[in-house]
Amino acid sequence: MLPETPATTPTTxxxxxxxxxxxLTALTGAGISTDSGIPDYRGPDSPPRNPMTYQQFVGDxxxxxxxxxxxxxxxxRVHRTHPNGGHKALVRLEERGILEGIITQNVDLLHEDAGSRNVIDLHGRYDRVICLSCARVVSREHLADRLTELNPHFLESIGDLEDVETAPDADAVIESTAHFVPAACEFCGGMLKPEIVYFGENVPRERVERAYAMVDAADALLVAGSSLTVMSGLRFVKHAVKTDKPVVIVNRGATRGxxxxxxxxxxxVSETLEELADRL
Structure with missing residues (x-):
């Protein structure tokens, strides 16, 4: 049986x-990237957000x-962000053999940018785009060039990009989009979609199985910066508990786990991970 949570307030x-x-295996969420300037979805200070669903994207x-x-x-904005101390602390733990790997719910690639090697991008990655018809994958950077050609002066019309609120999946809060021209697949003319898992869409089964195996390979699960609101992350906490592995959650605000x-x-998250990397 797992030990009960202490009655007193836990400390580092x-x-x-x-x-x-x-x-350890780490499960990370948007809270680990807030110190890199990427807002959280559900942190205590986060504004209300309604991310687009898969059904809305493909159907309208x-x-x-x-x-x-x-x-x-x-x-x-997002492709110019940099890893913070929390990301780098996990790299140090991995290099010392303490960290088995990372399951991240983020699509920002900051773990890879920091130098982490064993990372499962549970919800995909924002730097790739897939055609839903022919399944060709292109880089988001390549698509950015095409969108700029199709929409000259659009970015300039927005003003200072640093003042634009941006969500963890690179969804920026702007209102005037009626005249924007999206790009179709340059190979077959099909619908392009970021290679990320939308709300209402399932994580590929093979990816889920690899994540379960990563939890099984460790002695404990460390959750960093995730509210665990969606089952895609919470299931790994439940799995760890079911297999009698201790679970530590580091997060500002309540989580479903x-x-x-x-x-x-x-x-x-950042300061706690840095302290763990210094003292473990």
Missing amino acids: DDVLHLLRGKR EAFRRHYWARNHVGWQ DPLATIKLEAG
């Missing part, structure tokens, strides 16, 4: 005591046009 020392000598041309216009703006956690640490 409690986490260190629990995890020392164990091999107006939704797709609106999405690609906002994404074209958001791409300009709190009742399952061995320790829930209400703290900043």
